[in-house]
Amino acid sequence: MTMTPDEAAWFAESFNRLVTNVEQVLLGKTFVVRLGFTALLSEGHLLLEDYPGTGKTSFARAIAQSVSGTTNRIQFTPDLLPGDITGVSIFDQRENEFEFHPGPVFSNIVLADEINRASPKTQAALLEVMEEGQVTVDGVTHPVGSPFMVIATQNPIEQAGTYRLPEAQLDRFLMKASIGYPDRASTLRILDGAGVAAHSTTIEPVVSAELVVEMAQLARTVHVDPTINDYVSRLVEATRSATEVRLGVSVRGALALMRAAKTLAASNGRHYVVPDDVKALAESVLAHRLVIDAEAEFEGVTASSVIAQILIENPPPTERQAV
Template identity: 60%
Template sequence: MPMTQENATWFAETFDKVVDNVGEALLGKQDVIRLALTTMLAEGHLLLEDAPGTGKTALARALAASVQGSHSRIQFTPDLLPSDITGVTIYNQKTTAWEFHPGPVFASVLLADEINRASPKTQSALLEVMEESTVTVDGVQHETGRPFMVIATQNPIEQAGTYRLPEAQLDRFLMKTSIGYPSREALTSILAGSDHPDRSRGLEAVITSGAIASMSDIASQNHVEDSILDYIGALVEATRESPDTQLGVSTRGAIAMARVTRVWAASQGRPYVLPDDVKELAEVVWAHRLVMDPDAAFSGATAAGVITRALADVPAPTTR
C-alpha cells in the first residue's frame, strides 16, 4: 500500500524522536545520526572511517538502546576467526545433540570495530549476513531478526597490520561516512559531563524493535517517480563512463540509492522522493563503491569529484 501523508508525518515525527534521543549520547552530530538511522530503516549497513575516540561505539550503543534493540561489539584482530563472529555448533554430551551457540553477530546493532584489521577470510564471514540477514553454520541457516545493522569502523590514519576491504564487501555497505571531531561548544558539554563519559548507557528506548521494522516496511512503499529512477540510472552510467574510474557504481549501488531515498524523503515528512534527495545522498551512498583509475587518482582525481561531475552533467528531472 502506498505511503500516505499521514504515514509520512508520523514517520518523520518518530524519526526525529529517535535522532534526538541518540543525540543525547553523541552531541552535535545530528547529521551523522540521521544518516545512521536512515541506513537502519533502509535495512542497510554503515561504514565509518574515522580517527579513534570520535564516538563510534557510543553511536552504535545509543542507536540500539533507542530502538529497544540489542548491541554487540567485535574488536577485529588478525587472529579473529569466522566462528568468533557467526557462532559455532558444539556437541552436548548430556543431551547427545549438536547445539548452536550464536556469535555476537546476532544483535540488532553490531559494531565491527577496526574491521580492516581482520584477515580477508574473517571479513568474508560478514558477507552473507550483511546481504541476507542469515548465518549458515554447518549447513543450517539462522536468521538474525529485524532490525539488523552492521556499523563497521576503520582507522584511515594507521595502516600497519591492516587488510584492505575488497570491493565486493565495500559494495555491501549502504553508506560510508565519518563522525569527525565535535565542535567547540559540543566538546565543552562533553567535558562538563566527563564524570559520566558514556552517555549512551543511560538512554531509554523511544520505540520498539517491532515498530522500527514497521517503519522500514512503510518507507519501502514511498513513491518514486519513474523519471527519478531514470535519473538514478543516468547518474550510475555517468560514473561508469567517467575516464577517472575503472569501475563505476554497481547495480546494487543503484538499488541502494532507490531504497535509501525512500527513507530519506519519509524522514522529512514526504510521501514522495525528490531529485534533491538523490543529490544529497549521492556521495555517502556511492563514493566508496567507485574504483578509481590509478593514473587519474595519482593526478588528484577523487571518487567524490566523479560524483560531483556526474551530478553537474546529468540534468535532474523537473516534471512528472
C-alpha cells in the same frame, strides 16, 4: 500500496525522536545522525570511517541503545576467527548430535569495531549475513531475525596490522559516513561533561525493535516518480563511464540509493521522493563503491570528487512524468 501523508507525518515524528535521542551523545552532528537512522530504516548497514577519538563507537552504541532490541559488540582483531562471529556447532555427547551455539552476530544491531583489523577470512564471515540476514554453519541455515544492522567502524590513518575491506564487502554497506571533528560550541559542551566517561553514558530506548521493522516496511511504500528512477540510472551509469573510475557503481548500489532516498523522504514528512533526496545521499551511498584508477588517484582524484562532478554533469528532473 503507497504511503499516505498522515503516515509520512507519523514516520517523520518517530524518526526525529530517534535523532534527538542520539544527539544527546553526538553533539552538533545532526546530518550524520540522520544518515545513521536512514541506513537502519532502509534495512542497510553503515560503515563509519574517521580519525581516532571522533566518536565513532559512541555513535554506533547510541544508535543501538535508541532501539529496544538486542545489541552486541565485536572487537575485530587479527586473531578473530569466523566462528567467533557466526557461532559454531558443538557435539553434544549426551544427545549424540551437534548443537549450534550462536555467535554475537545474532543480534538486532551489531557493532563491528575496527572491522579492518580482522583478516579477510574473518571479514568474509559477514558477507552472507549482511546480504541475506542469515548464517550458514555446517550446511544448516540460521536466520538472525529482524531488524538487523551492522555498524562497522574503521580508522583510515593506521595501516599497520589492518586489512583493506574488499569491494564485495564495501558494496554490502548501504552507506559510508564520516563524523568529523565537532565545532567550537559543541566542543565546549563536550568539555563541560568531561567528568563523565564516554563508555558510561547511556540513553534510553525510544522505539521498539518491532516498530523499527514497521517503519522500514512503511518506507518502502514511498512513491517514486519514473523521472527519479531515470535520474538514479543516469548517475549510476555515469560512474561506470567516468575516465577516472576503474570500477563503477553496481546494481546493488543503485537499489541502495533508491531505498535510502525513500527513507530520507519519509523522514522529512513526505510520501514521495524528490531529486534533492537523491542528491543529498549520492556521496554517502555511492562514493565508497567506486574504485578510482591508480593514475587518477595519484593526481588527487577522490571518489567524492567524482560523485560531485557527476551530479553537476547530470541535472535532476524538473517535472514529473505525465500520467
